[in-house]
Amino acid sequence: MHASEGTHVTSTVDPQTRTRILEVADALFYARGFQSVGMDDIRTGAGVSLKKLYAAFAGKEQLVAAVLAGRHATWEHGITAAVAAQDAPRDRLLAMYDFLEQWFADDTFRGCGFINAFGELGGTSPAVAEIARDHKDSFQRFVARLAADVVADVETAEELAAQLALLAEGAQTTAAIAGDASPARHARRAAAVLVDAATH
Incomplete structure (x- = not known):
């Protein structure tokens, strides 16, 4: 479900939001580890909806x-x-x-x-x-x-x-x-x- 959401709405995510998500993800992954940080942690930290997060990135690996x-x-x-x-x-x-x-x-x-x-x-x-x-x-x-x-x-x-x-x-x-x-x-x-x- 999440991956399919990302495939058709990626272009709707503005660059500033994408950058904020990346900055939050980078800080969390680096401080706490890649496996212990979930997409919900990143969503909360970046202050975006889960739908918008998956619109920017189809999955955690991406x-x-x-x-x-x-x-x-x-x-x-x-x-x-x-x-x-x-x-x-x-x-x-x-x-x-x-x-x-x-x-x-x-x-x-x-x-x-x-x-x-x-x-x-x-x-x-x-x-x-x-x-x-x-x-x-x-x-x-x-x-x-x-x-x-x-x-x-x-x-x-x-x-x-x-x-x-x-x-x-x-x-x-x-x-x-x-x-x-x-x-x-x-x-x-x-x-x-x-x-x-x-x-x-």
Whole structure:
């Protein structure tokens, strides 16, 4: 019933309402988990009728996908800006970890939303699993481009990129569990050692 409602009235939901629903869903999913938050929680938080909620998003999986798309865009904007602020190729690589440290220090930080989504829903939702993999693949390619500016040898650059991405991923999980930003600093120091080893 809900899905069919969404298929013929989606266009009637104004962009501001859709944005409000997404903001509420993102905050609730990130703070409380994807499985524990129901569509009724989101409806209440966004101050919309259930009919309007399902008009905007045909089901919870579609809403989760939209939330993750927003998180991907925010992540890419933030990390790209942090990297672009640096001039030297080596500094651009290490700027990733400075960006992570700022993120980890935010009071709302609860780990990587994509890892959280995959952990909760990846086994039952192929769509969510694919979104999470695509996000991580995108980050790997981003790091690989940065590494290629530092290391001329293609194979060495690819290996360095894999190592640096792994450090970043590990830092996110560790910081979420520990509740502090220090894993970003540890990862940055380890990354500097790896970068210098690859360039000498």
